[in-house]
Every structure is written in C-alpha cells, then in structure tokens.
Amino acid sequence: MEAVTVEDLSFTYRGAASRALEGIDFSQAEGEVLAVLGRAGAGKTTLVRCLNRIIPAFYPGELEGQICLFGRPVDHEGVSQLAGQVGMVFQDFEAQLFSTDVRQEMAFGLESQGLSYREMESRAGRALDQVGLGGELRRDPSTLSGGEKQRLAIASILALEPRLLILDEPTTDLDPLGKERLLQVIRGLRDQGLTVILITHESADLTGLADRLVILSEGRIAQQGHVEELLPQPASLETHGVRPAPLSHLLSCLGLSFRADGLQQVHGILEKRGLRFDPCRYQELLEKGKGGAYGSVILQVEGLEFSYPDGRKALGGIDLEVREGEFLAILGHNGSGKTTLAKHFNGLLCPCHGRVLWRGRDARSLGLAGLAQQVGYVFQNPDHQLFAATVEEEVAFGPRNFGLRPPELQHRVYEALEIMGLRGYEGRDPFRLTKGERQRLAVASVLSSHPQVLILDEPTTGLDYGEQRRMMDQLKWLNESGHTVIIITHSPWVIAEYAHRAVVMSQGRVLADGSLREVFDREGVLREAGFQLPAVTALGRRWGFVPLSLEEFLYCCSPKSLVDF
Amino acid sequence: MAIYLYLDRESPIHRLHPVTKVSSLVLLFIAPMLVIHPVVLFPFLLFLLGVGVTSGCLTNLRRVWPFMVTLFTFTFLIWCFFYGGQREVFRLAGLRITQESMLFGLGMALRLVLLFFVGLVFLSTTRIEELTAGLQRLGLPYIVGFTLSLAFRLVPVFMDSALVIVQAQRSRGLDFGRGGPLQRLRKYLTVIIPVFMTALRKADGMAVALEARGFRAGQERTSCFRYSFSRLDGLALVAAVSFNVLYLMLRHWGMGLVG
Numbered sequence: 001m002e003a004v005t006v007e008d009l010s011f012t013y014r015g016a017a018s019r020a021l022e023g024i025d026f027s028q029a030e031g032e033v034l035a036v037l038g039r040a041g042a043g044k045t046t047l048v049r050c051l052n053r054i055i056p057a058f059y060p061g062e063l064e065g066q067i068c069l070f071g072r073p074v075d076h077e078g079v080s081q082l083a084g085q086v087g088m089v090f091q092d093f094e095a096q097l098f099s100t101d102v103r104q105e106m107a108f109g110l111e112s113q114g115l116s117y118r119e120m121e122s123r124a125g126r127a128l129d130q131v132g133l134g135g136e137l138r139r140d141p142s143t144l145s146g147g148e149k150q151r152l153a154i155a156s157i158l159a160l161e162p163r164l165l166i167l168d169e170p171t172t173d174l175d176p177l178g179k180e181r182l183l184q185v186i187r188g189l190r191d192q193g194l195t196v197i198l199i200t201h202e203s204a205d206l207t208g209l210a211d212r213l214v215i216l217s218e219g220r221i222a223q224q225g226h227v228e229e230l231l232p233q234p235a236s237l238e239t240h241g242v243r244p245a246p247l248s249h250l251l252s253c254l255g256l257s258f259r260a261d262g263l264q265q266v267h268g269i270l271e272k273r274g275l276r277f278d279p280c281r282y283q284e285l286l287e288k289g290k291g292g293a294y295g296s297v298i299l300q301v302e303g304l305e306f307s308y309p310d311g312r313k314a315l316g317g318i319d320l321e322v323r324e325g326e327f328l329a330i331l332g333h334n335g336s337g338k339t340t341l342a343k344h345f346n347g348l349l350c351p352c353h354g355r356v357l358w359r360g361r362d363a364r365s366l367g368l369a370g371l372a373q374q375v376g377y378v379f380q381n382p383d384h385q386l387f388a389a390t391v392e393e394e395v396a397f398g399p400r401n402f403g404l405r406p407p408e409l410q411h412r413v414y415e416a417l418e419i420m421g422l423r424g425y426e427g428r429d430p431f432r433l434t435k436g437e438r439q440r441l442a443v444a445s446v447l448s449s450h451p452q453v454l455i456l457d458e459p460t461t462g463l464d465y466g467e468q469r470r471m472m473d474q475l476k477w478l479n480e481s482g483h484t485v486i487i488i489t490h491s492p493w494v495i496a497e498y499a500h501r502a503v504v505m506s507q508g509r510v511l512a513d514g515s516l517r518e519v520f521d522r523e524g525v526l527r528e529a530g531f532q533l534p535a536v537t538a539l540g541r542r543w544g545f546v547p548l549s550l551e552e553f554l555y556c557c558s559p560k561s562l563v564d565f
Numbered sequence: 566m567a568i569y570l571y572l573d574r575e576s577p578i579h580r581l582h583p584v585t586k587v588s589s590l591v592l593l594f595i596a597p598m599l600v601i602h603p604v605v606l607f608p609f610l611l612f613l614l615g616v617g618v619t620s621g622c623l624t625n626l627r628r629v630w631p632f633m634v635t636l637f638t639f640t641f642l643i644w645c646f647f648y649g650g651q652r653e654v655f656r657l658a659g660l661r662i663t664q665e666s667m668l669f670g671l672g673m674a675l676r677l678v679l680l681f682f683v684g685l686v687f688l689s690t691t692r693i694e695e696l697t698a699g700l701q702r703l704g705l706p707y708i709v710g711f712t713l714s715l716a717f718r719l720v721p722v723f724m725d726s727a728l729v730i731v732q733a734q735r736s737r738g739l740d741f742g743r744g745g746p747l748q749r750l751r752k753y754l755t756v757i758i759p760v761f762m763t764a765l766r767k768a769d770g771m772a773v774a775l776e777a778r779g780f781r782a783g784q785e786r787t788s789c790f791r792y793s794f795s796r797l798d799g800l801a802l803v804a805a806v807s808f809n810v811l812y813l814m815l816r817h818w819g820m821g822l823v824g
Contacts (some may be wrong), residue, residue, distance in 0.1 A: 053771050094722060095770035098715055104694055107789030109778035114787050138573065140719060160779065341809030348732050369738060377736040383766065384726060385733035386757040399756075401738030431762055537605065 003164055003195040004051065005030040009065035011046060011055060020046045021219045024065070028212070030163075033186075033196045035227075036207050038216035039241025040436060041465040044199045047216065048166045051197075052086040053079045070163060077350045084113065087162035091169040091462075093149040096156075102128070103137040105152060109160045120159075127158040130192075131185050145334060147178020151185060158189075165189065166197045171205065172462055174381075175334045175490045177530040183209060198483060201464050203237055204245040204535070208262075217484060243465040246493070246535040248551055253454050263535065267542050277543035277555055282556045295324030296359075298347055298484055299375070303354035306340055315339040316508045317354070322453070327479045328486045329495040330514075332505035338488045340457050340504070341447035345486070347371035373402050376451030380458040382435075382442035391417070391433075391441060392426040398449040416448035420474060436467035440474070453484040460494055472498050492534040494521070504529045517546040568721055570688040577797050578620035579692045583790075584701030585798040590687045592805035597679045598806040599812035600821030606679065609808060613682050622689030633681060637674045644670030669823040692716045698790055707786060712735050723764060730759045 021043045028034045036044045042429040049055040056063050056191040057079050067074050069085060071262050078492045090096055099105040106124035115123070128134045131151040141149060148168055157165065167186065171179040187209055190196060198210065206213070206227060213230045216221040217240050223230060228236075234244035234253045253380055256269065299322040306315040315337050322328060322345075330338045339562050343349040344356050347368040355560040356363040363371050377397075379385055388394040395413045404412065404561065425433070438460065446454065458469040461476065468491075476498055479485045489495060495502060495516070502519040512518075520526070520537055533541070540547035540556070547553040581589075597609055626633075648658075650665030691699075697710030705775045734755045735741070741752055815821035 013631075017784070019615045052777060054776065058773055080779045080781045083777060088774075088777040090774055092767070092770050092771060095767050098718065098771075098775070100692060100694060100718055104789060111788055112779045112781070112784050115787050116787065117789065117791055120787070120789050141703070217638075245720075247742075258755075259732065292743040341733070346736055348736060372738055377733075379729060379736075381729075381763075383763050384730045384759055386762070387734075397739075398737040401740070414721045449738065488613045530727040539650060548695060 001030050002068070003030040003032070003070055004025050004034075004197075005023070005066075005068045006051075007066040009047075009050060009063075009067065011050060011063050013059060013061040016520070019219055020061075021050070024221055026214055026221065026224055027171060028195065030195050030374075032192075032211045033195045033198065033209060035191050035203075035213045036197060036199045036216065036405075037201070037203065037212040037213060037237070037240065037242045038222070040434060042216040042241070043219040044216055046219075048088070048168060048197060048199060049156060051164075051166065052082045052088055053077055054088075079089055082113070083109065083162075084160055085162055086164045086166060087157035087160055088166045088168065089150070089154050089157055089170050091172050093153050093173065096153040097141045097149060100140055101137070102133070102139045102141060102152060105141055106137075106156050106159055109156060111252055113160065123159045124155075127155040127392070130157045130158055130188065132181070145178060146172045147181055150178070150182055154185065161425040164195045164197065166199075168199045169201070170198075171200065171202070175497065175530065176532050177333055179205075180532070181248065185531060192472075197460070201242060202357070203242050203248075206231065206243055207248070215242070229402060238465070240463045241466045243468075245491075246550060247539070250539070250553065253347075253349040253550065253554060254538040259431075263538055263542075265538060270539075270557075277545060277557055279545075282545045285556065287518075289515075293409070294326050297321050298324045300357040300358060300360075301341075301351075303346065303355065304341070304344060304351045304356065305345070305353035306349060307352055314508055315344075315351075318508075318510055320503065320510065320513065322486065324452075324484055324485060325482065326484050327476070327498060327500045328484075328503065329499035329501070329506060330486065330488045330503045331490070331495060331529060336505040336529065338505050339457055340508075341449050342457065342486065342488055343379070345455055346375035346377045348377065369402075373449055374451055375455060375535055376446035376449060377448050378443050378454070378456040380461065382438040385442055387437060391422065391428050391430055394430050394441060395445045395448045398445055401428070402449055409506060412448045412450065417445040419447060419478065420444040421470070423564070436463050436470075439463060439471065440466075443471075443474070447478075451483075453477065453486065453499055455486045455488075457488045458490070459487060460489065460491055468494065492532055496534045496537060504531065508532075516548060520546050520548075568718075568724065569626070569693075570622075570685065571692055572620075573739050574621045576620045576690070578616060578622075578686070578801075578809055580795075580797065581690075582792045582798045583634055583691070583695040584702045584792075585794070585801050586687065586691050586695060587703065589801055589805040590683065592802075592809055593683045594680060594807040596805070596812055597683075599678045599816055600808065601669060601823055602821045603671040603675050605812070605815060605821040606672060606675045609674065609679055610682075612804070612808070613679065613686065616686055617682075620686065620690045623688055625685060625689050626690060629681075629685060633678055633691065636681065637678050640674040640677050641670040644673050665823055672823060689707075690735065694790070695784035698792070719764075719767075722767075723760060726763050727756060727760050730756050733759075743772050746818065 006024055007026040010019055010022055011021040012019045022045060037048065046055060049062065051067060053074060074082065089133050097105055098108060106127065107120050110120045110123060115306060131154050133148065133155060140150060144152060154541065174182060186196060186525045187355055200543065210227050212226055213224060214221055222240055223236065226309055230246055230356055232248045234249040234252055297520060301318055301320045304315055304318040308312045316428055319340060330342065332338050340349065344351060347363055350364065358371060358374060360367060386394055388397060392413055395416050396409055399409055399412050417425065420443055422440055422444055430438065433441060459471055472494055474487055487499065499516060501514065502516050503510055506529045510528055520533060526533060536547055536550050536553045540553050545556060548557060597606060600606060634780030645662055645666050646660045648666035648669045652664040654662050654664060693714045697714045701707060701710045739752060739755060741749065812821060
C-alpha cells in the first residue's frame with residue numbers, strides 16, 4: 001500500500017509573494033525510506049509540515065492539492081489527531097523536550113492519548129531500547145548529550161507507534177559520533193519496516209539508508225527517483241545545494257557509475273580496474289604545499305589549565321603556538337574542550353594555571369577589551385549576538401565599542417559587508433535574514449573591528465552545502481589576505497579542504513597537532529577523538545597516501561591527468 | 566548549571582504523595598506563624614531537622630547557609646533593638662535591649678529560618694511535576710500545571726543562552742561595567758533582545774513539537790505517575806496537623822507568645 005500520496009500540492013504562506021510549494025506530486029510505499037533534499041529555502045520543511053497538517057494549522061496560507069496517508073485524505077484531521085499516525089522529529093532537540101526526566105518525557109505523548117500506566121511503561125521501554133537509551137529512565141534530559149537528546153526525541157515519538165516517521169534535519173546539530181549513532185538508529189527502524197521521510201543536506205548519509213530521493217528546488221520537485229539512480233549524479237546534486245556523496249562522486253569522475261556502499265567495496269572496485277597510485281605526483285603535491293610560510297608566533301598558550309567554577313576540569317595542560325597567517329582547525333568531540341580553549345584566545349576565559357601570550361605579551365596585561373579587538377570570536381549560533389534593528393548598526397557595534405567614530409566607522413562597516421557579500425543589506429532587519437545570511441552577518445560584525453585573528457565556532461553548522469562553500473571560501477579569502485583563521489568544526493570535508501593545520505583534542509588535552517596530512521595519517525588518534533576521516537582521504541590511505549580532496553585523489557591516482565592544477 | 570534544589574533520592578519523604586507534600590507544605594508554613602516564643606518553636610526545628618535527615622536533603626544546606634545565617638542574624642538584631650518591652654537588660658546608643666525584645670527577636674529569626682527551611686525541604690524532595698500533579702489533584706487545570714512545569718524547565722535553557730550572549734557581546738568590545746545606570750541598562754538591551762529572539766524562535770518550534778506529540782488529542786489524559794496514599798502519608802499529615810493544633814491550643818491558653 002502507498003503510505004503517502006501527494007497530488008498537485010501547492011502552498012503559499014499568508015502574505016508571501018510567491019508560492020513555497022508548487023505542483024508537488026509524489027508517492028511513497030509503505031516501509032520505504034524517502035529522503036528529501038534541496039538547498040535552504042527550497043521547501044523541504046514546508047512539504048513535510050503539510051503532511052501532518054502543521055501547515056496550515058500553525059502557519060496559515062493557501063493550500064491546494066490532495067494529501068493521502070495510508071489511503072486516507074488528511075484534509076479534515078488535526079495535528080494532534082494525526083500524532084498517532086505521523087511522528088515528526090525536528091532539528092532543534094532542545095525545543096522538543098519538555099520534561100525533567102526521561103520517563104516523563106516518554107510518557108508525555110502517551111498521557112495525551114489516554115493510555116494506561118502498564119501500556120505506557122511497556123511502550124516507553126520498547127521505544128527507548130530501539131534508540132539505545134534503555135535503562136536511562138531516571139536521567140534528566142538536560143544532562144544528555146546532543147545526540148542522546150535527539151534519540152530521546154525520536155523515542156518519545158516512536159512510543160506513539162506512528163506508521164510514518166518524519167525526521168526534519170535530525171543530524172544537523174550533532175557531532176560525528178552522535179550523527180553516526182542516529183543514522184544507525186534510523187537504519188534499524190527501516191529494517192523493522194517503518195516508513196520514514198528524512199530531510200537532509202548530506203547525501204553521503206543516504207547510502208545504505210534511503211530507498212528513494214526527492215530533490216526540491218524553489219518549491220518544485222527538480223528530480224525524484226531511486227537512490228542508485230540519483231546519488232551518482234554529483235553535478236545535479238550540487239546544483240540543488242546538496243553535497244554529493246564523495247565516493248559516488250569519485251566513481252562518477254572516473255567514469256564508473258554504479259552504487260557502491262562502503263570504502264571496502266570502492267577500494268575493491270578501483271583495485272580491480274587497475275587504478276594505480278603515482279608517488280611522483282603525490283610528491284609534487286607535497287612540494288607545492290610547502291610553499292606557504294607563516295609569520296611569527298601570534299598566539300601562544302603555555303601549560304594552560306582551566307576548571308569551571310563547579311570544579312569540572314575542562315583543560316589539563318595545553319601548549320600551543322599559532323603563527324600569523326595560519327588556517328587552523330580544532331577538532332574533537334563535544335565536551336573535549338575545544339570551545340573552552342578558543343575562549344582563552346580572546347580573553348573571554350582566563351587560565352587557572354599557565355598563560356596565554358599575544359605576540360609574546362601576557363594576555364592578562366591586555367585585558368579582554370585589548371585582546372578581543374585583536375582576536376575576533378564568532379559564536380556558533382548567530383542568533384546569540386544579533387540585536388540591532390538594522391544590518392548596518394549590527395556591524396558598527398563592535399568598532400564603535402572599540403572607540404571608532406565616523407567616517408572611519410562607516411568605512412569599516414561597508415568593507416566588512418562587502419567581504420561577506422552583504423552589500424545592499426544595510427537597512428535590512430537582521431532577524432528577517434535567512435540562517436546563512438545571519439551567519440555571514442555575524443562574521444561581518446566581528447570582521448568590522450579589524451581583528452588580526454578570527455576564531456569561528458562551527459561556522460558551517462545549519463547551512464546548506466552552497467552556503468557552507470560560500471562561507472568557507474570567504475574565510476579562505478580572508479586568510480589569504482593576511483588574517484589568521486581558527487575554526488572549530490566537526491565537518492571533515494571542511495577541515496580537509498580549507499584548513500592547513502589541525503589540532504585534535506580529547507578530554508581537555510591535545511592529542512595531536514600538525515599539518516593536516518600528518519594528523520590525518522594518525523588513525524588511532526582520530527578514532528579516540530571521534531573524528532571520521534573524509535571518505536576520499538580514508539580511501540587514499542589504503543594506497544598509502546593522504547589526499548585532502550577529490551581533486552588531489554584523482555591527481556595522484558589517475559593514469560591520465562584528469563584534473564588540471 | 567544546577568539552579569534547582571531537587572535531589573533525586575529514594576527516601577520516605579520523596580515517596581510521599583504529591584497531595585500530601587503540597588498540603589504539608591501549606592500546613593507547615595502556617596504552624597510557625599501561630600506562635601513566636603523560641604522555646605515553643607524549638608521542637609518544630611527538631612522536627613524539620615529530622616525530616617531533613619530522613620530525606621537526605623541537608624546537603625542542600627551547604628548551598629544556602631550563608632543566606633540563612635544572614636537572615637537569622639539581621640532579624641534577631643533588628644527586633645532586639647526595636648521591639649521595646651519592660652525588663653531592660655542594657656542600653657546601646659539610646660536603644661533599649663530588653664528580655665522581651667531578645668526573646669521576640671530570637672523567635673522571629675527562628676520563625677523566618679523555619680519557613681525558609683520548610684521551603685528548602687519541599688524543593689529538595691519534590692519534582693516540579695509532582696508540585697503540579699499535587700496542585701492538579703487539588704483542582705488546578707492541567708494546562709496551567711503544564712505551563713508552570715515547562716517554565717521551570719526552560720529557565721536553565723534561557724540562562725545558558727543568556728550567558729553565551731553576554732560573552733558574545735563582550736567579545737565585540739561591550740563593557741558592561743562602565744557608564745552610568747541608564748547607559749548600563751541600554752547595554753543590557755544587547756543581551757535581552759537576543760535572549761528574547763532566541764526564546765521566541767524556540768517557543769515557535771516548541772508549539773509545533775508539542776502538537777506533533779498529540780498534546781491536544783482530546784482524550785482524557787492519563788498520568789505516568791502512580792501515586793497512592795500510604796501509611797506514611799497519613800503520618801506526615803498527622804504530624805503537620807498536630808503542630809497546628811498544638812500551637813493553636815498554646816495560643817488559646819495564652820502561651821507561646823512573648824510579652
């Protein structure tokens with residue numbers, strides 16, 4: 001039976017000039033996993049919210065077309081009535097948990113359905129087991145990690161025993177471990193026959209998970225079809241704001257177009273096809289990489305230790321040097337001390353032991369105001385700093401605090417907006433910008449103070465692939481024009497393609513510190529830090545070299561030079 | 566961040582029925598208001614200490630003792646000086662300290678500390694959900710109780726984001742310590758606005774998530790708590806009522822007061 005049939009669905013938000021969805025037609029069989037892809041603003045969330053009637057119940061507008069779930073039209077159902085049939089999990093796990101312990105969280109939906117105590121108990125237990133949280137009944141959700149919170153949100157939905165589970169970008173805010181664990185859970189649910197709709201930006205997550213894809217673009221279906229058919233089309237995925245799955249992308253670059261699930265399999269195929277590694281070419285690559293000489297030491301920490309007021313030790317003895325002009329990535333799983341370390345760089349935190357030196361001077365003598373001007377810090381969530389009524393005011397805030405006055409102030413503002421591609425936005429309201437624009441505004445508002453070092457905490461989280469590329473290209477440009485850039489990120493490909501050097505942290509210590517290739521060659525360390533190598537890098541290591549991008553891989557491996565450098 | 570006092574323990578006090586807890590709270594708030602003589606209030610203190618030990622919540626005293634000591638000392642001193650009374654003990658800068666004023670001061674200080682202590686024991690042994698469950702059994706509508714407990718859950722979430730926002734603005738050179746009161750107030754706007762905006766975004770998401778879990782499905786709600794009254798509840802209520810009866814009788818006979 002068809003689980004979902006959507007016929008000629010269109011929706012216009014009230015007051016909007018154009019349609020958010022237009023002429024959507026698709027169907028999904030029971031037990032199938034359907035992935036919905038597309039850039040930010042393509043209509044993915046709007047589409048799934050129509051399925052359980054959140055649209056138009058919460059977001060009024062004009063809805064046309066027909067939606068049937070399991071053979072029944074949903075036109076006259078309310079969101080809460082559908083809750084037993086359609087379960088929905090959202091990106092923001094904080095906003096989905098309402099209780100002070102896991103047990104009550106699980107019971108919340110079941111209580112509204114009027115289930116008996118015994119029934120609640122057995123359903124909650126079963127659902128928690130499904131997501132690997134069995135035995136955590138008494139935990140306070142606020143003490144769970146992000147990944148665990150998200151799995152708890154899923155369990156609380158599963159307990160309602162929906163026939164269709166909709167996951168709206170559930171992995172976006174998770175670290176690699178949390179994400180992998182969550183994908184495992186979803187695979188488990190699929191194997192148990194649950195019908196799932198998954199919204200994501202990362203097509204790499206979909207191999208071995210999704211059956212079919214729907215790619216949206218500007219409210220219309222750009223493409224739909226089977227995973228085997230669509231995933232190996234990197235070009236078309238990229239035009240729709242989706243990062244191609246690296247291995248499929250690689251195979252298609254080599255002219256081999258078929259489905260390959262894992263590293264092992266791809267390795268086998270390439271071996272069989274006689275792909276050879278060319279050490280001379282690799283040597284060439286390494287030589288070229290040496291060109292970039294950095295300036296003097298700009299930031300230095302010595303024997304840095306830090307404990308939070310409640311006694312938790314966050315950093316235990318860190319020594320690190322950052323040179324002018326470096327592009328440094330700090331990686332490690334959540335709670336490893338990355339952010340705590342970075343906050344010492346601009347004076348937000350002061351070491352309990354050890355020192356932070358700015359150009360050889362003790363940072364303490366500069367104070368927060370002095371140091372913050374030299375070391376700009378962009379926080380993870382742009383909404384945690386935007387407050388002004390206009391974009392221009394927002395960007396002028398920093399330099400004005402540091403004592404700058406017009407006309408120099410004006411000049412700085414325009415310059416920062418120009419760099420971040422926000423010229424023409426001066427009079428706009430920051431809160432009405434898209435997430436990608438808000439993120440760029442947050443960077444511009446730090447950039448306008450002319451810091452020599454720029455620290456960014458997760459600059460690409462929550463952005464679609466196109467926006468991520470754009471953000472990182474802008475950072476690369478800044479780095480090339482003399483800024484020292486430090487990023488904290490979980491995203492393997494961002495590190496591989498943009499950073500020069502990586503610092504790996506775990507439990508408040510530095511596990512490894514060196515050039516990307518050095519660090520990426522230390523498998524044990526990376527595993528301990530919960531970091532997954534980019535697929536192409538991992539593949540290259542099987543031939544004994546460390547490529548940082550697809551282009552590098554092809555350059556070193558292909559018998560013919562496929563890519564011009 | 567730990568801002569709540571609740572301690573997750575297995576104790577007879579924790580296991581009491583929410584209705585018992587809420588009713589006892591009210592009764593034990595009334596009892597020390599009935600009398601003021603420190604000697605009469607002393608057994609009440611012993612009783613509370615006993616409850617505190619049984620429930621294992623005396624560890625929370627470590628978090629609040631400076632406040633309790635300050636409360637006690639100031640109340641005692643102020644009443645000592647200003648109560649008046651007949652039997653003078655000594656004079657200090659024109660103020661008479663009498664036996665009555667000292668007794669009354671001691672009683673008043675003890676009373677306030679006791680009230681505070683009652684609240685502490687209650688908060689240490691009662692989850693927010695139990696509080697609302699108790700109030701609901703006593704007639705509070707579900708939606709009000711739910712809103713109340715959700716608000717409590719969100720306090721730490723918003724506190725965390727406020728702390729991050731303060732750091733973000735300080736990194737952009739904002740110095741909260743400088744300037745006159747009006748200027749400082751304006752500086753806090755740069756924190757308050759983002760806190761509200763993130764709260765609003767969050768609230769929007771929450772409303773949708775609530776509905777998606779069938780919040781208003783229309784059925785009669787059941788509860789995941791299976792509370793039953795036990796002999797312990799009877800005992801607790803008898804104890805709470807007894808103090809009220811005892812103190813009322815003392816009052817009636819003209820005892821338990823000062824002067």
